[in-house]
Amino acid sequence: SQQGEEDPQALSIQEGENATMNCSYKTSINNLQWYRQNSGRGLVHLILIRSNEREKHSGRLRVTLDTSKKSSSLLITASRAADTASYFCATAGAISGGYQKVTFGTGTKLQVIP
Amino acid sequence: DAGVIQSPRHEVTEMGQEVTLRCKPISGHDYLFWYRQTMMRGLELLIYFNNNVPIDDSGMPEDRFSAKMPNASFSTLKIQPSEPRDSAVYFCASSRDRGLYNEQFFGPGTRLTVL
Numbered sequence A: 001s002q003q004g005e006e007d008p009q010a011l012s013i014q015e016g017e018n019a020t021m022n023c024s025y026k027t028s029i030n031n032l033q034w035y036r037q038n039s040g041r042g043l044v045h046l047i048l049i050r051s052n053e054r055e056k057h058s059g060r061l062r063v064t065l066d067t068s069k070k071s072s073s074l075l076i077t078a079s080r081a082a083d084t085a086s087y088f089c090a091t092a093g094a095i096s097g098g099y100q101k102v103t104f105g106t107g108t109k110l111q112v113i114p
Numbered sequence B: 001d002a003g004v005i006q007s008p009r010h011e012v013t014e015m016g017q018e019v020t021l022r023c024k025p026i027s028g029h030d031y032l033f034w035y036r037q038t039m040m041r042g043l044e045l046l047i048y049f050n051n052n053v054p055i056d057d058s059g060m061p062e063d064r065f066s067a068k069m070p071n072a073s074f075s076t077l078k079i080q081p082s083e084p085r086d087s088a089v090y091f092c093a094s095s096r097d098r099g100l101y102n103e104q105f106f107g108p109g110t111r112l113t114v115l
Helices: none
Strands: A004-007 A010-014 A021-025 A029-038 A043-050 A055-058 A061-066 A073-075 A085-096 A099-104 A108-113 B005-007 B010-013 B019-026 B031-038 B042-050 B053-056 B065-069 B072-077 B088-095 B111-114
Touching: A004 A085, A010 A021, A010 B065, A021 A029, A021 A108, A029 A073, A043 A061, A043 A073, A061 B088, A073 A085, A073 B088, A085 B019, B005 B088, B010 B019, B010 B053, B019 B088, B031 B072, B042 B065, B042 B072, B053 B065, B072 B088
Parallel strands: A010 A108, B010 B111
Antiparallel strands: A004 A021, A021 A073, A029 A043, A029 A085, A055 A061, A061 A073, A085 A099, A085 A108, B005 B019, B019 B072, B031 B042, B031 B088, B042 B053, B065 B072, B088 B111
8 A cells, every 4th residue: 555645636726826735654764754746847946844843945946754644744835827737745764775765655736826 | 957858758568569668877876666546556666776786676566567678778668468457657767866865767658559
């Protein structure tokens, strides 16, 4: 089963509004990452938050992590039409060959209407 | 840096044919990953390499799939024979770190259609 499950599956907002996406996972993790995928393109890394961190900022992005609830949220403030994309959370925790394997969630499709 | 390079970008083939997808990772990255993305199953990790050695191939769906990494700058994913259910976008990604920092850099993908 998927380690990460994003919620909602789809989100449509007006330009300038904030967008919040949530990710829940099942097992303990070492870190959690958020990626963006524009239509027809590969994934692009946005931000990484470690298990001992609770909040992290990068530009208009704010990520929170609650390990007790096994959940994370990604907030995009003052959204722009260019933010239209799918957003995936990825968890790293299972040790495989000494490497912390990254498992991707199902994604949230964000549409920002100009 | 040119980023991760994949070829071809699009491939259309007939059922039963052999398909070979190619990937050139970012120079200096010692991890390479192959993913498959479909609407039904999302993004699935097929196999990954560390220093050209396959580490975990538990995601490879069947014996029809095989992957090689003959050197640090080249990897292939081969499907033989191909089937319509193999139709998907295949991504290659590379990473230069293990442990706590696992940012992966993705290529543009190869869209495979098996008729």
